[in-house]
Structure formats: structure tokens, C-alpha cells
Amino acid sequence: MSAGFADRLLAWYDRHGRHDLPWQQASAPGKRDAYRVWLSEIMLQQTQVATVLGYFERFVAALPTLRALAEADEDTVLALWSGLGYYRRARFLHRAAQLCVEHHGGELPRDFDALAALPGIGRSTAGAILAQAHGLRFPILDGNVKRVLARYHGIHGHPGQGAVEKELWRRADAHTPATRVADYTQAIMDLGATVCVRSRPLCGDCPLAGDCVARRDGLTAVLPTARPTKAQPTRGTVMLVLRDDAGRVLLERRGPQGVWSGLWSLPEAADHEEAWRVAQRHARLDDAQPLAPFVHVFSHYRLQVEPLLFDRATARRGIADNPDLRWCDAADLAALGLPAPVRSLLLALDGPRQQGLPLAPATARSRRTPSRKQA
Structure with a gap:
């Protein structure tokens, strides 16, 4: 099962995948810069590639290495991050860089447990870094991958639920090949981001459509199962x-x-x-x-x-x-x-x-706004 799945996905990636993203640049033959891969993975959490590109280029221009990030002050890091949102990601990124300098010789560790223990790096992000930067076989399970696997295997239930997530991890590991791991990792993320999208997936363009349970059973609109809704205060x-x-x-x-x-x-x-x-x-x-x-x-x-x-x-x-x-x-x-x-x-x-123009109020003076004497 995994060989057929991975082979079809890699063949699609060779023709249609994204090969020129700035964090894919090789630092040596067959090797990518782990710092750039890590930065991209953190920026891409809850943010689309098109939005990240400009921020990524500005960030690495100002802080081109892990040591430069570790030595920067927090205001500089947050200014470079400003506009991306979820600012805890930037603070975790900064602290993780400092810990790498303190405990790992200024490099991201290649040991999975040590990498996953750094602030802001969980199981999926650690796997993505090791797979893409070093070609090590580790599965990933970001939002795009969850969507692909939930639809392909017909897995019901919100992916954030423990039992559902455990099953998705099992499937993710089973499909991850022993070779071309970096390409496979990018391929399955690309498929979720460009073809197996949340709304109106392009099933006619999908290399996995032939045996996708959601497509066969007309479930692409309901899988993966949405998070139970709550009234937003x-x-x-x-x-x-x-x-x-x-x-x-x-x-x-x-x-x-x-x-x-x-x-x-x-x-x-x-x-x-x-x-x-x-x-x-x-x-x-x-x-x-x-x-x-x-x-x-x-x-x-x-x-x-x-x-x-x-x-x-x-x-x-x-x-x-x-x-x-x-x-x-x-x-x-x-x-x-x-x-x-x-x-x-x-x-x-x-x-x-x-421009030397008066500032016109957008609304009339509020009756709730007291004058200085009233305050």
C-alpha cells in the first residue's frame, strides 16, 4: 500500500510539485540548510506559502543563520515577524535558537528527541526538518497531510481527537518511503495545499483519486470532520x-x-x-x-x-x-x-x-468621550 501511494505521489510531484521554494535551496549537494527549513516550517504553521514567501526572504536577509537569530534582540525578531500573527511562534523560534547555541553547538540537533524538545517544535515539525534537511525517514502530520490522509482512507472524526490523530499518524508512517523522503514530504504537503484543498478539491488532478475513499463515497465535503463549533465571544x-x-x-x-x-x-x-x-x-x-x-x-x-x-x-x-x-x-x-x-x-x-492634511474623524465625536474637564 505505502509503495503505491508514495510512488504515485512522487511521480505527480516530479511534474507538478513546488521545487523552487527559497527554503529548498541546497547548502551542499543533496543537502538543504536546516535553519532555513526550520524557519519555513515555523512560518508555515497556520499560514499559507504565498503569505510566507516575502516574510521568509526578509527574515533570512536580516538573520541569515541560527547564530544570528540567537544573538538578535527580541524586538528585532518580532519586528521581522510583525504581520504574520501567532507571535508565540517567533518567541519560541528565538528561544530555540538560543538553546541550540547553548547546548547543541549552534546547530539544530539531528537527534529526533532533542529536536522535538525545543520550544515550538513538536513531532510533525521535527520530522519535517529531519526529512527535508537530512533525508531521514520521519513521517509528518500537518494540516494538509491530515486532510489528504483522512480523505484517502475515509477516516471520520475530528483530527484533533486523540484516537483519530493516532490513526492518522499510523497511516502517515506507513506511507512514508525509505528513499526520497525530502521529496515525499514536500509532495504530500503540496498535494494538500494545491489539489486536496479544504473546499472544492481538484480530484481530477489528484494522483491518489483512483482509490480515495472520500471521492468514491462522495465525502470530500465532510472529511476531515470539522472541529465542533463554539460561539465566538x-x-x-x-x-x-x-x-x-x-x-x-x-x-x-x-x-x-x-x-x-x-x-x-x-x-x-x-x-x-x-x-x-x-x-x-x-x-x-x-x-x-x-x-x-x-x-x-x-x-x-x-x-x-x-x-x-x-x-x-x-x-x-x-x-x-x-x-x-x-x-x-x-x-x-x-x-x-x-x-x-x-x-x-x-x-x-x-x-x-x-501630506499636511487635517485628520478627519471617521465618526462624529462620541457622546461617551468626556472632555478633559469631565474626566
């Missing part, structure tokens, strides 16, 4: 945009817990009254201007954001003494890790200012 926050006459914006480093942990973001408050109290602790100011609200969707909830602009604010003393608060100009913003919606908000604000 909505939370609200007021983001404070404090900007001085020089155009600098006050940023605050978020704590180690919660979303966007460790990134620089805008100060926040639960409502407009609290926003005034927070703003007045940091600056002297006269008025506030509500901007267009927006929603940012996380994996487990929706965040309703109300930005509140305090323009021409005057910084109070003490900000410079707080390492988690800083006034930032455009150059600073480019060098820091900011959440994508915060960066977009600040870029939208800066456009009219650079």
Missing part, C-alpha cells in the same frame, strides 16, 4: 493613540501573557472614561477624537477596537524611566514588533499628517 477595548507635536506616538510593551505578548502596542482601556485617566497619567492633553472602530478576529474570540486619538499630547516626566513605555517616531515603528492591526492603524493616521 466578542470583547471590547479602547486603544489610546497619544501623539505629540513631533508626530511621535506612545507605545506600551505588552506583558508576557495573553495575545500579542511581548509586542509593542497602544495603551488600552476598558472604556472612554478609563481611557482619559490612562492618557492623563502619561501626557498633558486637551481633547480626544474618536476614530473608526474595527474588529480584529483571533482564533478564539473577536476583538472590537475603538481607537481614541489624543493629538498634540505633551509627554509627562517619567516615561523615559519606564522600559515598557516609549515615544516612537516612524523609524522606531519600523524597527519594533507591532501587532498588524495596530501598525495598520498608525500607518492610516500618518498618511494625512505627512
